[in-house]
Amino acid sequence: MNSHLKQINAQNNDADDDIDKAATRSRKKLIRRPGTKGGKLPWNSLQNAKTWRHVAQSVFVVINIYICVTFYIWVRFYETGGNSLYLERPAGIEGWLPIAGLMNLKYFLETWNIPPIHAASMLLLVAFLAMGLLLKKAFCSWLCPVGTLSEALGALGKKLFGRHFSPPRWLDIPLRSLKYLLLAFFLYLVVPMPVQAIQGFLMSPYGLIADVKMLNFFRNIGQVTLISVIVLTIGSLFVQNLWCRYLCPYGALIGLFSLFSPFKVRRNPDSCIDCGKCAKACPSRIPVDRLIQVRTVECTACMSCVESCPAKDTLVFSAFRPKGQPGATRSAGLSGMAIALILTLILGGTIGYAKLAGHWDTKLPEQFYQRLIPQSQMLGHP
Numbered sequence: 001m002n003s004h005l006k007q008i009n010a011q012n013n014d015a016d017d018d019i020d021k022a023a024t025r026s027r028k029k030l031i032r033r034p035g036t037k038g039g040k041l042p043w044n045s046l047q048n049a050k051t052w053r054h055v056a057q058s059v060f061v062v063i064n065i066y067i068c069v070t071f072y073i074w075v076r077f078y079e080t081g082g083n084s085l086y087l088e089r090p091a092g093i094e095g096w097l098p099i100a101g102l103m104n105l106k107y108f109l110e111t112w113n114i115p116p117i118h119a120a121s122m123l124l125l126v127a128f129l130a131m132g133l134l135l136k137k138a139f140c141s142w143l144c145p146v147g148t149l150s151e152a153l154g155a156l157g158k159k160l161f162g163r164h165f166s167p168p169r170w171l172d173i174p175l176r177s178l179k180y181l182l183l184a185f186f187l188y189l190v191v192p193m194p195v196q197a198i199q200g201f202l203m204s205p206y207g208l209i210a211d212v213k214m215l216n217f218f219r220n221i222g223q224v225t226l227i228s229v230i231v232l233t234i235g236s237l238f239v240q241n242l243w244c245r246y247l248c249p250y251g252a253l254i255g256l257f258s259l260f261s262p263f264k265v266r267r268n269p270d271s272c273i274d275c276g277k278c279a280k281a282c283p284s285r286i287p288v289d290r291l292i293q294v295r296t297v298e299c300t301a302c303m304s305c306v307e308s309c310p311a312k313d314t315l316v317f318s319a320f321r322p323k324g325q326p327g328a329t330r331s332a333g334l335s336g337m338a339i340a341l342i343l344t345l346i347l348g349g350t351i352g353y354a355k356l357a358g359h360w361d362t363k364l365p366e367q368f369y370q371r372l373i374p375q376s377q378m379l380g381h382p
């Protein structure tokens with residue numbers, strides 16, 4: 001334990017030396033961010049956004065595990081003809097039905113009626129898009145369990161191989177467009193669908209138990225899907241956030257909304273000592289040290305850059321320019337605690353509204369589930 005602490009202290013001292021050298025090179029007076037050592041806050045500081053993010057990610061993973069286990073027990077109850085434990089269907093499972101959410105959103109935008117089936121899938125989609133609209137792609141790095149898994153695999157890969165591997169730029173750019181192609185494909189399927197067709201699909205036996213069909217997909221995973229999952233898992237050890245960066249259509253959609261986010265990472269070039277630590281820390285490989293504002297759709301508001309900056313009031317995640325810049329109105333950026341609070345308010349507010357208004361649970365008569373779930377394996381697409 002003591003040797004580990006000594007090692008951390010030595011690393012911090014080396015980092016402090018590097019920061020001093022960068023400040024000398026830049027010929028700017030460095031005012032250090034209060035409370036930092038080696039440019040970083042201790043993990044247990046309430047100001048440390050990374051800690052808040054890891055707490056939010058862990059809580060969301062636990063909630064999702066709870067949802068999946070409860071849903072499985074609920075499905076088994078009907079599959080066994082009522083001879084197993086019964087638990088209420090967790091409506092949160094609908095967060096895993098993005099296509100139904102998209103269809104319902106289209107239905108809502110055309111009819112201004114909340115859809116009767118799987119309304120929670122639409123409301124959760126809207127909540128995640130609202131997060132994008134306000135806080136860049138914070139959903140991806142603060143809440144999404146797939147993002148958390150991807151990040152964990154990347155961290156494990158770095159431990160094993162001592163570094164991350166990045167495809168060269170000529171390959172990275174076309175690979176990044178894959179997620180937009182996938183998004184375009186889903187939008188192409190859903191957007192032209194007439195309202196009657198959406199209703200017909202969601203009211204069909206398949207649509208009514210789309211959540212059970214999704215569970216079946218994972219339970220009876222096909223060879224091609226299994227091989228894809230294995231390749232992605234192994235690939236994520238080498239390439240940081242492989243799925244999120246190149247393939248996730250959900251992230252691509254939130255990214256498009258994030259272009260309108262008032263909150264952005266903003267850099268004050270007057271106090272920046274050009275140490276490059278922010279760009280090195282960015283998992284999305286954004287050259288933060290060369291930008292004044294990070295506008296790109298790739299920013300996930302993970303705050304890694306902000307947390308690695310040694311200079312006071314230099315890198316902030318804010319809706320305003322940092323102090324010292326022309327047109328600046330405020331210097332304070334959002335803290336990790338504030339981001340966690342806003343995300344909780346958006347999600348909690350959406351779920352609270354849906355529950356109060358009676359849109360949270362898809363309520364079907366018991367006989368529907370008793371009849372449909374046991375034969376779910378046989379039900380095909382309408």
Ligand code: SF4
Pocket residue numbers: 265281282283284285286288294298299300301302303304305306
């Ligand atoms: S720019 Fe900063 S907040 Fe955005 S992804 Fe990179 S490290 Fe995270």
Ligand code: SF4
Pocket residue numbers: 267271272273274275276277278279288289308309310311314315
């Ligand atoms: S903004 Fe980036 S380059 Fe500038 S001082 Fe902070 S970490 Fe260093």
